[in-house]
Amino acid sequence: MSAPSTPPAAADTRPPARGRPPRLDQTRTVEAALVLLDASGLDALTMRRLADAVGVQAGALYRHFATKQDLLTAMAERMLEGCSAPPSDPDWSGRLTALARRMRTALLAHRDGARVYAGTHSTGANTLGFAETFIGVLSEAGFGPQEAARTALTVVHYTVGHTLEEQAALQPGDQGPADPGQLREAVTAGGFPHLTAALPVLTGADFTAQFEFGLGLLLQGLRALHRAGSGPAA
Amino acid sequence: MSAPSTPPAAADTRPPARGRPPRLDQTRTVEAALVLLDASGLDALTMRRLADAVGVQAGALYRHFATKQDLLTAMAERMLEGCSAPPSDPDWSGRLTALARRMRTALLAHRDGARVYAGTHSTGANTLGFAETFIGVLSEAGFGPQEAARTALTVVHYTVGHTLEEQAALQPGDQGPADPGQLREAVTAGGFPHLTAALPVLTGADFTAQFEFGLGLLLQGLRALHRAGSGPAA
DNA sequence: ACCTGAACACCGTTCAAGT
DNA sequence: ACCTGAACACCGTTCAAGT
Numbered sequence: 001m002s003a004p005s006t007p008p009a010a011a012d013t014r015p016p017a018r019g020r021p022p023r024l025d026q027t028r029t030v031e032a033a034l035v036l037l038d039a040s041g042l043d044a045l046t047m048r049r050l051a052d053a054v055g056v057q058a059g060a061l062y063r064h065f066a067t068k069q070d071l072l073t074a075m076a077e078r079m080l081e082g083c084s085a086p087p088s089d090p091d092w093s094g095r096l097t098a099l100a101r102r103m104r105t106a107l108l109a110h111r112d113g114a115r116v117y118a119g120t121h122s123t124g125a126n127t128l129g130f131a132e133t134f135i136g137v138l139s140e141a142g143f144g145p146q147e148a149a150r151t152a153l154t155v156v157h158y159t160v161g162h163t164l165e166e167q168a169a170l171q172p173g174d175q176g177p178a179d180p181g182q183l184r185e186a187v188t189a190g191g192f193p194h195l196t197a198a199l200p201v202l203t204g205a206d207f208t209a210q211f212e213f214g215l216g217l218l219l220q221g222l223r224a225l226h227r228a229g230s231g232p233a234a
Numbered sequence: 235m236s237a238p239s240t241p242p243a244a245a246d247t248r249p250p251a252r253g254r255p256p257r258l259d260q261t262r263t264v265e266a267a268l269v270l271l272d273a274s275g276l277d278a279l280t281m282r283r284l285a286d287a288v289g290v291q292a293g294a295l296y297r298h299f300a301t302k303q304d305l306l307t308a309m310a311e312r313m314l315e316g317c318s319a320p321p322s323d324p325d326w327s328g329r330l331t332a333l334a335r336r337m338r339t340a341l342l343a344h345r346d347g348a349r350v351y352a353g354t355h356s357t358g359a360n361t362l363g364f365a366e367t368f369i370g371v372l373s374e375a376g377f378g379p380q381e382a383a384r385t386a387l388t389v390v391h392y393t394v395g396h397t398l399e400e401q402a403a404l405q406p407g408d409q410g411p412a413d414p415g416q417l418r419e420a421v422t423a424g425g426f427p428h429l430t431a432a433l434p435v436l437t438g439a440d441f442t443a444q445f446e447f448g449l450g451l452l453l454q455g456l457r458a459l460h461r462a463g464s465g466p467a468a
Numbered sequence: 469a470c471c472t473g474a475a476c477a478c479c480g481t482t483c484a485a486g487t
Numbered sequence: 488a489c490c491t492g493a494a495c496a497c498c499g500t501t502c503a504a505g506t
Contacts, residue, residue, distance in 0.1 A: 021489095022488075022489060022490090023489080023490080024489085024490090046478085046479065046480080047479085047480060047481085048478085048479075048480085056490070056491090057490065057491050057492075058480085058481085059481080059482075059483080059490075059491075059492085059493095060489075060490050060491075062480095062481070062482080063488085063489065063490075067480085067481085068480065068481090118352070118395075118398055121402070121413055121417075123416055123417050123419075123420035123421075124420075125424065128420060128421060128424055128426055128429060129426070131426070131429055131432075131436075132426040132427075132428055132429045135428040135429060135431075135432050136428040139428050139431075145428075145431040145432045145434075145435070146432075146434075146435050148428070148432060149432035149435035149436055150435060150443075150444055150447040150448070151447075151451070152432070153396075153399075153435075153436070153444055153448070154392070154396075154444075154447060154448030154451060156395075157392060157395035157396040157398075157399055157448065158388070158391060158392045158395055158448070159395070160395045160398070160399075161352075161390075161391035161392055161393070161394045161395025161396075161398070162387075162388075162391040162395075164352055164391075164394070164395070165387075165391055165394075168355070179355055182357055183355075183357050186357035186358075186362060187357075187362060190359065190362055192362055192363070192365070192366040193366075194366055194369040194370040194373050194379075194382070195362060195365055195366045195369060197369075197373075197379040198365075198369050198379050198380075198382060198383035198386070200379075200380075201379070201380050201383035201384060201387075202365075202383055202387070209384075210384055210387055210388075213384040213385075213388060214384070214387070214388030214391065214392070214452075216455065217385070217388060217451075217452050217455030217456055217459070218448075218451050218452060218455060219455070220454065220455035220458045220459070221450065221451035221452060221453070221454035221455035221456075221458075222451055222455075224454045224455075224458065225451070225454070255470095256469075256470060256471090257470080257471080258470085258471090280497085280498065280499080281498085281499060281500085282497085282498075282499085290471070290472090291471065291472055291473075292499085292500085293471075293472075293473085293474095293500075293501075293502080294470075294471050294472075296499095296500070296501080297469090297470065297471075301499085301500085302499065302500090469506100470505105470506090471504105471505085471506085472503105472504085472505075472506100473502100473503095473504085473505095474501105474502090474503090474504105475500105475501085475502090475503100476499105476500085476501080476502105477498100477499095477500095478497105478498075478499085478500105479496100479497075479498055479499095480495105480496095480497085480498095481494105481495085481496095481497105482493105482494085482495080483492100483493090483494090483495105484491105484492095484493090484494100485490105485491085485492085485493105486489105486490085486491075486492095487488100487489090487490085487491100
């Protein structure tokens with residue numbers, strides 16, 4: 001909530017740190033949690049294992065995070081660090097594309113990143129800053145606040161939905177044991193002609209092309225909406 | 235895999251049911267699991283509680299589902315029942331809209347339905363049938379198999395992403411304790427002007443309008459792509 | 469063949485007690 | 488103030504033994 005450096009104007013009279021200095025703090029814990037996440041995945045991220053990793057008993061974590069859910073929220077918030085800088089593309093649709101790509105990249109940067117993000121609702125500076133930048137780009141493009149908000153939600157939902165699937169497909173055994181083979185077999189055995197023709201794409205691994213296709217659809221639709229009249233004063 | 239009634243042509247020589255008849259079968263178990271899901275939510279759906287609900291010990295469930303993940307997959311598959319019937323709208327974009335709405339409705343029909351769906355990868359008849367119908371509509375509209383597959387994935391990802399968020403917002407305490415109030419406070423305290431203007435939509439509850447907005451964007455983009463040339467032989 | 473009973477190896481969370 | 492140790496009330500999963 002408050003800026004971490006230079007507290008603006010508050011009664012900063014906390015007693016000079018009685019007892020010994022804490023061996024743990026939120027930042028270090030979140031960092032360790034993300035390392036553990038990358039190494040073992042979300043299902044293996046337990047409070048006990050995290051406590052082990054930071055050299056503490058499990059109960060001690062609850063002095064810094066009230067629940068595991070709070071920890072996950074802090075992790076999601078941390079993932080979006082650096083995503084809210086204003087993009088530098090010349091036109092608004094390029095700026096929007098950049099923001100969407102940035103979010104996918106941030107989620108992909110950690111194993112099960114999309115799952116962590118989808119399961120939380122951070123109201124931290126990174127999350128809110130990203131939304132502010134996103135809606136700001138749309139505002140400056142001439143969209144009203146309602147259309148801007150709806151558009152931002154749409155793009156985020158699409159990005160999360162896509163990346164969830166992408167990361168699920170990326171690592172086998174996590175939730176779907178034999179996706180490519182099993183799907184292929186079920187489709188051909190079941191007699192689904194259109195599905196059979198689509199199999200190469202459905203079992204293909206070009207997730208970036210898939211993401212860009214959907215994002216392109218969204219932006220094309222948005223450009224049509226823009227033309228249709230949400231001008232400077234619509 | 236095989237049709238439940240009238241097995242076509244197979245050596246149906248299983249011995250006449252030695253021992254006593256099973257008290258459990260997959261269908262009944264999945265139905266009970268969905269009832270339990272609706273009553274208590276995904277986090278409270280445990281193998282032990284489900285066993286209790288069907289009047290059996292927890293271990294007995296493993297004779298019908300190898301893992302809990304398999305049970306969840308069967309539940310997701312069951313949720314899509316009736317979604318693959320060909321839609322009757324006159325134009326292809328209306329048919330696509332109908333299919334997307336149908337999927338959202340199916341996920342919304344059960345508490346945490348989107349979360350269950352997003353966590354599984356069914357290759358059952360309902361899931362595959364829905365995909366077949368979806369891609370079929372696009373094929374008949376003149377899209378090639380690649381564009382049809384990419385479009386289907388895009389719409390499904392968007393629908394899942396949206397409904398995940400919708401169901402998370404619907405019930406408080408499940409993963410975000412005080413979304414509306416907490417978000418409102420954080421936004422106004424943090425000084426996010428565009429976000430503040432967008433707050434009414436972001437904290438609003440008209441999820442259908444939000445879903446339709448994004449779906450409209452997607453379809454508008456798709457119509458542009460259709461015009462651009464994926465004609466009968468593209 | 470199907471289910472019970474009991475166990476194994478864990479969970480998230482709480483809280484007195486220590487320092 | 489911060490952490491330990493130990494407990495509480497659970498998990499998913501396995502498997503001998505019963506019927």
